[in-house]
Amino acid sequence: MSKARRATMTDVAREVGVTAKTVSRVVNDEGPVSEETRARVLAAMTRLGFQPNLMARNMRVGARDSTIGLVIPDMGNPFFGTVASAVEAAVRPRGLTLIVGSSEETPERERSLISTFLARRVTALLVVPSAGGDHRPMRTERSAGLPLVFLDRPANGLTADAVVSSNRGGARAGVAHLVAHGHRRVAFVGDVPALYTRRERFQGYRDALAEAGIPYDRSLVEVGHDHEAAAAAVARVLAGRDPATAVFAANNFASTGVVLGLASLRRRDVALVGFDDLPLAEVLDPPLTVIAQDPAAIGRAAAELLIARLNGDRSRAQVVTVPTRLIARGSGELPLADP
Amino acid sequence: MSKARRATMTDVAREVGVTAKTVSRVVNDEGPVSEETRARVLAAMTRLGFQPNLMARNMRVGARDSTIGLVIPDMGNPFFGTVASAVEAAVRPRGLTLIVGSSEETPERERSLISTFLARRVTALLVVPSAGGDHRPMRTERSAGLPLVFLDRPANGLTADAVVSSNRGGARAGVAHLVAHGHRRVAFVGDVPALYTRRERFQGYRDALAEAGIPYDRSLVEVGHDHEAAAAAVARVLAGRDPATAVFAANNFASTGVVLGLASLRRRDVALVGFDDLPLAEVLDPPLTVIAQDPAAIGRAAAELLIARLNGDRSRAQVVTVPTRLIARGSGELPLADP
DNA sequence: TTGTAAGCGTTATCAT
DNA sequence: ATGATAACGCTTACAA
Numbered sequence: 024m025s026k027a028r029r030a031t032m033t034d035v036a037r038e039v040g041v042t043a044k045t046v047s048r049v050v051n052d053e054g055p056v057s058e059e060t061r062a063r064v065l066a067a068m069t070r071l072g073f074q075p076n077l078m079a080r081n082m083r084v085g086a087r088d089s090t091i092g093l094v095i096p097d098m099g100n101p102f103f104g105t106v107a108s109a110v111e112a113a114v115r116p117r118g119l120t121l122i123v124g125s126s127e128e129t130p131e132r133e134r135s136l137i138s139t140f141l142a143r144r145v146t147a148l149l150v151v152p153s154a155g156g157d158h159r160p161m162r163t164e165r166s167a168g169l170p171l172v173f174l175d176r177p178a179n180g181l182t183a184d185a186v187v188s189s190n191r192g193g194a195r196a197g198v199a200h201l202v203a204h205g206h207r208r209v210a211f212v213g214d215v216p217a218l219y220t221r222r223e224r225f226q227g228y229r230d231a232l233a234e235a236g237i238p239y240d241r242s243l244v245e246v247g248h249d250h251e252a253a254a255a256a257v258a259r260v261l262a263g264r265d266p267a268t269a270v271f272a273a274n275n276f277a278s279t280g281v282v283l284g285l286a287s288l289r290r291r292d293v294a295l296v297g298f299d300d301l302p303l304a305e306v307l308d309p310p311l312t313v314i315a316q317d318p319a320a321i322g323r324a325a326a327e328l329l330i331a332r333l334n335g336d337r338s339r340a341q342v343v344t345v346p347t348r349l350i351a352r353g354s355g356e357l358p359l360a361d362p
Numbered sequence: 363m364s365k366a367r368r369a370t371m372t373d374v375a376r377e378v379g380v381t382a383k384t385v386s387r388v389v390n391d392e393g394p395v396s397e398e399t400r401a402r403v404l405a406a407m408t409r410l411g412f413q414p415n416l417m418a419r420n421m422r423v424g425a426r427d428s429t430i431g432l433v434i435p436d437m438g439n440p441f442f443g444t445v446a447s448a449v450e451a452a453v454r455p456r457g458l459t460l461i462v463g464s465s466e467e468t469p470e471r472e473r474s475l476i477s478t479f480l481a482r483r484v485t486a487l488l489v490v491p492s493a494g495g496d497h498r499p500m501r502t503e504r505s506a507g508l509p510l511v512f513l514d515r516p517a518n519g520l521t522a523d524a525v526v527s528s529n530r531g532g533a534r535a536g537v538a539h540l541v542a543h544g545h546r547r548v549a550f551v552g553d554v555p556a557l558y559t560r561r562e563r564f565q566g567y568r569d570a571l572a573e574a575g576i577p578y579d580r581s582l583v584e585v586g587h588d589h590e591a592a593a594a595a596v597a598r599v600l601a602g603r604d605p606a607t608a609v610f611a612a613n614n615f616a617s618t619g620v621v622l623g624l625a626s627l628r629r630r631d632v633a634l635v636g637f638d639d640l641p642l643a644e645v646l647d648p649p650l651t652v653i654a655q656d657p658a659a660i661g662r663a664a665a666e667l668l669i670a671r672l673n674g675d676r677s678r679a680q681v682v683t684v685p686t687r688l689i690a691r692g693s694g695e696l697p698l699a700d701p
Numbered sequence: 702t703t704g705t706a707a708g709c710g711t712t713a714t715c716a717t
Numbered sequence: 718a719t720g721a722t723a724a725c726g727c728t729t730a731c732a733a
Contacts (some may be wrong), residue, residue, distance in 0.1 A: 044728080074477075077483075104436075109465055396720055417710080423712065
């Protein structure tokens with residue numbers, strides 16, 4: 024069973040006894056076509072299972088096709104999923120289709136995906152840059168007029184539109200909240216230092232400590248990029264002879280991991296503030312206090328920026344910061360236990 | 363600032379003083395090119411910011427391009443995110459790029475996405491069918507040799523490869539588990555009845571009741587498609603004069619909603635088994651007993667099926683069922699309280 | 702109402 | 718080692 028060649032316009036035309044151009048007219052509802060030919064063409068189209076080849080069309084028309092590409096680091100993280108959904112919802116009414124690829128947080132995969140999208144001549148490109156990537160090569164695209172928006176993290180080595188959370192301010196507020204409840208030994212569990220969001224949130228952590236006159240202690244800073252690592256990290260910061268009494272978890276995976284870690288240590292006395300909200304936050308014991316991000320707002324803002332660019336906005340690149348919000352639920356208000 | 367036209371091979375060729383074909387040779391590392399020309403071409407390419415136009419290439423070569431399309435109903439649901447990640451990981455080593463679009467669980471969006479992918483001549487298509495969709499039109503694609511695999515739910519009106527969870531058996535095991543702990547008033551909180559997975563899991567629920575000789579009671583069956591709805595649903599089944607003493611939640615959103623609902627009712631005595639695992643299941647109070655699915659295995663199985671088809675496997679369509687696993691953590695083992 | 706010719710950016714084929 | 722020409726499937730511009 025040889026792989027059947029896909030029917031083309033010419034095939035349909037031959038079948039009906041007309042020219043490709045006539046079929047084209049029917050397909051695009053353009054120009055005058057007699058009712059009879061139209062009917063016969065349509066019949067032949069279904070008979071042959073004809074699907075217009077969009078690549079050929081776009082090439083001829085010169086138009087970029089109506090898809091916009093989005094590169095995210097991880098499909099399994101609901102944060103990025105929600106961002107993607109919001110972008111989708113915002114661009115769809117404009118007749119644009121969102122297609123998403125995952126870079127798995129590696130610069131190499133990211134480059135390759137961006138190439139794929141560019142080579143397919145997407146209408147616009149949205150990128151959540153992975154740590155260590157270099158976006159200078161995309162300068163060309165930008166000056167060629169390709170709308171380009173960076174999400175959650177700004178571009179590296181390139182001035183371009185970006186939408187980010189209020190990472191530093193949010194983290195500072197979260198840590199200050201813990202300090203306000205008497206804690207002076209506050210651990211930081213976050214991503215690898217190479218990550219923009221982790222750097223910003225870490226700065227916020229240090230801001231809050233500095234404001235409170237609390238000396239910075241390196242041994243309270245841990246990397247917890249997934250649940251297991253974060254659970255192990257929290258065990259370490261609670262183990263020393265001058266242990267942490269509170270923890271700031273710098274992202275949703277870290278929060279989950281810390282919660283799991285505290286539970287397995289049967290520690291209910293450790294205060295915790297997490298960055299990014301969790302669906303089950305309020306039923307945890309104690310309920311989880313968080314610095315909530317607004318992933319949907321991030322997606323919407325990025326889509327707006329992008330659409331403005333598509334509509335010819337040539338103003339200079341701007342960085343939109345989406346505010347975060349402290350939601351006190353219990354875990355962040357645990358007081359410092361008297362020793 | 364007029365939109366700069368993107369550089370083409372001919373542009374590069376002219377710049378260097380050679381033919382497009384020579385540039386093509388350099389780009390594709392194909393055929394003999396003198397070291398000197400190669401260098402000059404490469405230089406011109408970067409200078410002009412040349413990016414080969416994949417659409418043109420694919421058109422000429424006639425090959426489908428090396429992307430595979432995946433349609434999922436919801437980007438924000440980690441279940442589908444994990445499935446997508448697994449597919450990505452499995453196809454990448456084959457040099458294939460996964461692009462994902464979201465149908466938002468509507469047949470119309472699904473059709474439109476599939477068209478987009480087909481018109482772009484993806485190498486293969488993976489679809490999580492949304493409720494109410496009709497896949498008969500895709501018969502043509504299938505017989506044209508386009509690898510086509512359905513995920514999580516089988517196609518409607520079309521015999522095609524599919525990978526699904528052991529929905530009915532898993533649900534039956536979960537409900538039987540509750541029954542084994544003395545419960546005879548077991549509520550079912552799930553998706554809308556139109557959904558395949560909900561129908562299957564509902565059948566499993568009824569199987570378990572029938573085996574135990576427990577009469578089916580319609581008033582214990584509720585729809586909870588999101589957290590709020592599920593929380594409201596659980597309140598209803600606990601309210602009547604012959605209330606439920608146990609709940610089976612038929613998906614991860616329903617589980618979360620039921621947990622939230624029980625918490626706000628301050629009910630810790632209601633037994634609960636959820637379909638699909640949650641990251642925080644074990645720290646809930648009581649820890650959540652689940653019928654765990656294996657989304658990664660589903661993604662991998664789909665990718666394997668797809669790759670086999672790409673390699674010319676023309677055997678008849680098969681449906682792969684991925685087993686589920688009961689994980690007892692506490693909530694499902696709460697005994698029936700003596701009245 | 703329909704057709705013809707040319708061309709979008711590539712590459713296959715056959716020359717040179 | 719390089720080039721000329723045609724072709725992929727479609728649409729534009731102009732004829733018939």
